[in-house]
Amino acid sequence: MSLFPVFIIAGPTASGKTGFAIELSENFKEKGICCEIINADSIQLYGDLKILSAFPSPEEMSRVPHHLFGILKPFETYSVGKWREVAEAKIDELHAQGKVPILCGGTGFYLNAIVRGIAKIPDVPASYRKEVWERFQKIGRGKFMEELLKLDPDNKLNPNNTQRILRAYEVVSFTGKTLSYWWSQGNNSKYKNIKTLVLLPPKEKLRENILKRAVQMVNNGAMEEVQEFFSRYPNYKGPLDRVIGFTELREFLSKKISLEDLIDQMVIRTRQYAKRQSTWFRNQMPDAKFVEGGSDVISEFANFYLSIDKKV
Numbered sequence: 001m002s003l004f005p006v007f008i009i010a011g012p013t014a015s016g017k018t019g020f021a022i023e024l025s026e027n028f029k030e031k032g033i034c035c036e037i038i039n040a041d042s043i044q045l046y047g048d049l050k051i052l053s054a055f056p057s058p059e060e061m062s063r064v065p066h067h068l069f070g071i072l073k074p075f076e077t078y079s080v081g082k083w084r085e086v087a088e089a090k091i092d093e094l095h096a097q098g099k100v101p102i103l104c105g106g107t108g109f110y111l112n113a114i115v116r117g118i119a120k121i122p123d124v125p126a127s128y129r130k131e132v133w134e135r136f137q138k139i140g141r142g143k144f145m146e147e148l149l150k151l152d153p154d155n156k157l158n159p160n161n162t163q164r165i166l167r168a169y170e171v172v173s174f175t176g177k178t179l180s181y182w183w184s185q186g187n188n189s190k191y192k193n194i195k196t197l198v199l200l201p202p203k204e205k206l207r208e209n210i211l212k213r214a215v216q217m218v219n220n221g222a223m224e225e226v227q228e229f230f231s232r233y234p235n236y237k238g239p240l241d242r243v244i245g246f247t248e249l250r251e252f253l254s255k256k257i258s259l260e261d262l263i264d265q266m267v268i269r270t271r272q273y274a275k276r277q278s279t280w281f282r283n284q285m286p287d288a289k290f291v292e293g294g295s296d297v298i299s300e301f302a303n304f305y306l307s308i309d310k311k312v
Contacts, residue, residue, distance in 0.1 A: 040105030
């Protein structure tokens with residue numbers, strides 16, 4: 001087990017994670033400690049919708065080295081286990097160089113895979129997964145979710161996240177136990193000294209950030225980004241369908257909704273998503289430090305780093 005530190009900056013969308021992670025990195029740099037940022041956001045693994053996925057800007061990425069951003073093509077999928085494997089390889093590489101990794105993102109399943117590890121879920125045969133996919137196509141999303149909730153009543157997955165609801169259905173129907181059960185069996189983290197911070201701005205501040213971000217995305221080229229994407233992939237169906245604003249912008253470009261409706265729908269969906277994320281972090285990461293932000297928190301990270309006996 002590595003004793004060298006791992007920092008985690010988590011929180012709901014639009015909470016200021018990227019800016020905080022960069023500020024933390026630069027603060028440590030002044031102390032002679034090199035930090036690098038590893039992406040823990042499932043959407044930012046894709047490089048085709050940088051504006052809609054709130055990618056760090058080129059200026060931000062030039063200030064601190066960033067890893068695992070834009071590494072996937074639009075049709076590729078990435079399981080929690082695969083992300084963990086790649087993220088741990090990058091963490092270990094940075095540790096070997098005497099650097100501190102900062103995992104930054106809002107995909108809680110990814111972060112928990114580092115903090116708690118993940119249990120070995122029995123393999124689901126490809127033939128069975130194909131049957132589940134065919135059933136999904138046959139009965140439709142609504143009926144499929146009804147069946148999933150009968151099998152797994154505590155399931156809180158977003159019904160629009162096709163990849164995850166298919167995976168949840170496959171596992172519970174094939175193994176007889178839910179994904180949450182299997183996840184609860186994991187307790188095999190490679191890292192002892194993990195410091196986790198969850199940014200939770202006041203509700204009104206978060207709502208303000210969400211509205212501001214939606215307007216900025218539209219003004220900064222999100223329409224052109226989606227238009228260009230569909231010029232390359234006119235019949236696209238895949239993981240990026242769940243990006244907030246993706247479907248709404250397509251409807252706007254098809255003149256099905258107005259600009260005002262576009263902004264309103266993006267804001268509503270983002271608020272709902274942020275609420276689900278905040279609830280998840282409170283329930284699933286109780287050992288994290290929950291803060292609104294501030295320089296005192298950065299000092300706390302520095303004190304944590306200095307207090308531990310570091311060993312790769």
